[in-house]
Amino acid sequence: MRIFMRYRHRVLVFLFFLAIITYLDRVCVAVAGPEMQKDLGITPEQWGWVVGVFAITYALFEIPSGALGDRIGPRKVLTRIVVWWSTFTFLTGTVKSFKWLLVTQMAFGAGEAGAFPNASGTISRWFPKTERGRAQGVVWMASRIGGAISPLLVIPIQAAWGWRASFWTFSVVGIIWAIVWYIWMRDTPREKPGVSAAEIAEIEEGQTPVQGHRSLPLSVLRSANFWFILAMYHTYVWGSYFFLSWLHTFLAKGRGFTPEDLQRWSPLPFVFGMAATFTGGLVSDALVKRIGLKWGRRLVGFSGLTFSAICMAAETLVTGKVSSVLVLSLAYFGSDFMLPVAWAVCLDVGRRYAGAVTGAMNMAGQLGSFLSAVTFGYLIRGFGTYNAILLPMAGTLFLSALLWLKIDPTKELVPEPETTVSTATA
Numbered sequence: 001m002r003i004f005m006r007y008r009h010r011v012l013v014f015l016f017f018l019a020i021i022t023y024l025d026r027v028c029v030a031v032a033g034p035e036m037q038k039d040l041g042i043t044p045e046q047w048g049w050v051v052g053v054f055a056i057t058y059a060l061f062e063i064p065s066g067a068l069g070d071r072i073g074p075r076k077v078l079t080r081i082v083v084w085w086s087t088f089t090f091l092t093g094t095v096k097s098f099k100w101l102l103v104t105q106m107a108f109g110a111g112e113a114g115a116f117p118n119a120s121g122t123i124s125r126w127f128p129k130t131e132r133g134r135a136q137g138v139v140w141m142a143s144r145i146g147g148a149i150s151p152l153l154v155i156p157i158q159a160a161w162g163w164r165a166s167f168w169t170f171s172v173v174g175i176i177w178a179i180v181w182y183i184w185m186r187d188t189p190r191e192k193p194g195v196s197a198a199e200i201a202e203i204e205e206g207q208t209p210v211q212g213h214r215s216l217p218l219s220v221l222r223s224a225n226f227w228f229i230l231a232m233y234h235t236y237v238w239g240s241y242f243f244l245s246w247l248h249t250f251l252a253k254g255r256g257f258t259p260e261d262l263q264r265w266s267p268l269p270f271v272f273g274m275a276a277t278f279t280g281g282l283v284s285d286a287l288v289k290r291i292g293l294k295w296g297r298r299l300v301g302f303s304g305l306t307f308s309a310i311c312m313a314a315e316t317l318v319t320g321k322v323s324s325v326l327v328l329s330l331a332y333f334g335s336d337f338m339l340p341v342a343w344a345v346c347l348d349v350g351r352r353y354a355g356a357v358t359g360a361m362n363m364a365g366q367l368g369s370f371l372s373a374v375t376f377g378y379l380i381r382g383f384g385t386y387n388a389i390l391l392p393m394a395g396t397l398f399l400s401a402l403l404w405l406k407i408d409p410t411k412e413l414v415p416e417p418e419t420t421v422s423t424a425t426a
Contacts, residue, residue: 151262225349316391
């Protein structure tokens with residue numbers, strides 16, 4: 001097939017499966033959540049802390065892990081990340097108390113931090129600017145595939161062997177990926193035997209060589225563009241993290257879904273997200289060619305999040321099972337339509353510091369994950385209804401949409417040197 005004629009597409013296949021495995025492991029916690037809460041005697045507010053501590057340690061290690069990938073390359077860093085999280089995925093299946101579940105989730109979050117920043121760093125090194133939106137779209141589409149198939153795998157495994165067995169199974173898959181990735185992958189096209197001079201020239205056109213990256217300069221803290229990106233992603237995650245942490249509990253306890261209902265309907269939001277992430281990346285790249293980088297990114301971000309906010313607010317008026325999950329799926333479609341564009345913008349403004357910039361953005365997002373996960377537990381207890389979390393999500397999603405109107409993808413955070421790579425040396 002033609003897609004395999006270029007080495008960068010083979011790299012994208014590896015990142016595709018990385019994203020699937022990442023979300024298989026992450027969503028496994030959400031899918032197994034109702035059974036884990038029952039078995040370990042966990043209350044709603046305690047469950048908020050379980051999914052929240054993962055997010056806070058994930059946030060704290062995002063920038064260091066992303067910056068490390070910029071310095072030593074994503075090949076080694078992603079290998080370490082996947083081995084680490086696979087280990088703690090396995091250990092999650094051994095816990096017997098709320099306390100030890102918190103410990104494993106904290107370690108899980110610390111180890112998984114940097115996965116997507118280093119995937120973005122790989123895209124920055126292996127893909128030209130005009131293909132980065134769709135490459136990000138493919139990666140995030142794969143993450144939604146992982147989210148969609150997780151219930152289809154976890155629930156039958158739970159029924160046959162209990163919720164612990166699902167964590168043990170998925171940990172093995174991650175270890176296999178890490179071994180193959182480390183053996184096959186190289187950090188840049190120039191290091192990979194078999195990559196043609198023509199493809200290297202195509203990738204490097206207008207770019208600065210990636211070797212010798214330094215730490216992200218502190219001067220970025222004076223950039224309003226940098227802070228708008230962080231604020232946009234922080235508020236966006238208040239809505240999106242619900243689907244990774246609270247969705248299955250919300251459907252089971254807030255909408256009366258049975259395990260059979262969950263297996264049938266809970267993958268639907270991720271199916272919608274799968275279509276949205278791929279479409280958003282394609283639409284943004286097409287708009288960039290047609291109307292320019294600035295509005296080619298902005299329009300996708302603003303429109304997707306506005307639609308998501310409207311759907312999330314509408315969920316408060318819905319009571320039926322099918323209609324409820326359908327409206328939530330539309331909300332996820334809107335936010336995921338924006339998602340690959342947010343990560344592409346980090347490559348646009350970060351360039352050779354792509355790992356650190358995406359790490360900073362995702363750190364801000366994971367702080368939102370932590371705050372939302374914990375806050376939602378207390379809102380549910382305080383108001384006595386799972387609907388209490390819907391309007392706060394709608395509000396933060398709309399705020400995130402407005403912030404897109406302040407983000408300028410054409411303003412690099414650290415201006416690149418004037419010189420570019422000569423194709424004659426390829």
